[in-house]
Amino acid sequence: MTKKYDVIVIGAGPAGMTAALYASRAELSVLMLDRGVFGGQMNNTAEIENYPGFKSILGPDLSQAMYDSSTQFGVEYAYGEVTGITTDGATKLVNTADQQYEAVAVILAAGAEYRKLGVPGEEEFGGRGVSYCAVCDGAFFKQEDVIVVGGGDSAVQEATYLSNIANQVTVVHRRDQLRAQPILQQQAFSKDNIDFVWNSTVQHIDGDDKKVTGVTIKNQQTNEEQQLAASGVFIYVGILPLTTAFQQLGITDDQGWIETNEQMATKVPGIFAVGDVRHKPLRQITTAVGDGGIAGQAVFDYVEAQKLEK
Incomplete structure (x- = not known):
């Protein structure tokens, strides 16, 4: 009925x-x-x-x-x-x-x-290190190294949140400056355990049989690729x-x-x-x-x- x-x-x-x-x-x-x-x-x-x-x-x-x-x-x-x-x-x-x-x-x-990155490893490691919610999953990475992808409000705010849990937070952003609100940027820049990698995009998410081990990124200006080690990848790209x-x-x-x-x-x-x-x-x-x-x-x-x- x-x-x-x-x-x-x-x-x-x-x-x-x-x-x-x-x-x-x-x-x-x-x-x-x-x-x-x-x-x-x-x-x-x-x-x-x-x-x-x-x-x-x-x-x-x-x-x-x-x-x-x-x-x-x-x-x-x-x-x-x-x-x-x-x-x-x-x-x-x-x-x-x-x-x-x-x-x-x-x-x-x-x-x-x-929005998803659409790169190799993103789907494969969903729930095994790849996350879109720092509040939900951040506690799983206590005193571990994590990566945040993005440069807007959500990425920067959640990077700051994760800095209170993780050992080291690395923010990977495709541009040379953040798009987040100034106050959110100030909060993130004030954290000693947040690093920024500029002009770079994630090429694929790496891992072993069990979980994420890091990401491979590419510098958009030099085309140089490098690997960043991490236990978690938090994605905020729109x-x-x-x-x-x-x-x-x-x-x-x-x-x-x-x-x-x-x-x-x-x-x-x-x-x-x-x-x-x-x-x-x-x-x-x-x-x-x-x-x-x-x-x-x-x-x-x-x-x-x-x-x-x-």
């Missing part, structure tokens, strides 16, 4: 949870679906220092606080990976592997995932939108990001998008929360308008 709701929120990161909170406070029936643990990428962040109201808070702690807040007005939370969405007039059908749900409106908040299940709706750009207006509405009536799936200049927890609040109000207006048309 198909379960019916006013609103279905797909994704339980900060954007999705905020949208669910606003919609449920407006007394709409809300289902929040997620394929994993609520909180999204916040769970992979050690310390958050730029979320108003907290001088510093652990990512998983903020995830739990948001979840507790977002579900206090009757939001239903369910596990499920969405395989597709179809529209039948004003009705939206959301399909997972074993269930179909019906809603008047849908808010897409599936977020994004870490993100990709989790929008494959929504492609048939025709609401994404050529890179997979969803296009919306200021009310977070897509060009398909009754389908909204928030957070990291959107085409936007800045992807932060604060911007995700802002998206969610706007969408929560916009979806209320949409649902009420649909009721008046009946």
Whole structure:
């Protein structure tokens, strides 16, 4: 039997949870679906220092606080990976592997995932030294040498986090300077056990029968290759939108990001998008929360308008 709701929120990161909170406070029936643990990428962040109201808070702690807040007005939370969405007039059908749900409106908040390097050894040593989450896996490398690949906010922030656990952290970046926020750079540069290898890319990840033993890198200016020994490799080279299940709706750009207006509405009536799936200049927890609040109000207006048309 198909379960019916006013609103279905797909994704339980900060954007999705905020949208669910606003919609449920407006007394709409809300289902929040997620394929994993609520909180999204916040769970992979050690310390958050730029979320108003907290001088510093652990990512998983903020995830739990948001979840507790977002579900206090009757939001239903369910596990499920969405395989597709179809529209039948004003009705939206959301399909997972074993269930179909019906809603008047849908808010897409599936977020994004870490981009992979696509080099030999990356898949082979997944879970055996290759990681995309320092908070999750850093403790396995206590007093060992690790490598961080990337030069943006995530790479630099997690390198600093790992410096408190590992013996030595080496940051490999393809450019000659970091792209991270200045304050994050200052924190990393102040650490005695963080080294930087510039203008270099990882060619392959090396290992033995059991685990990672290091990486082979190539200097982009000299073409010289060298091996760096390490027990762990943490990769932070960008993100990709989790929008494959929504492609048939025709609401994404050529890179997979969803296009919306200021009310977070897509060009398909009754389908909204928030957070990291959107085409936007800045992807932060604060911007995700802002998206969610706007969408929560916009979806209320949409649902009420649909009721008046009946």
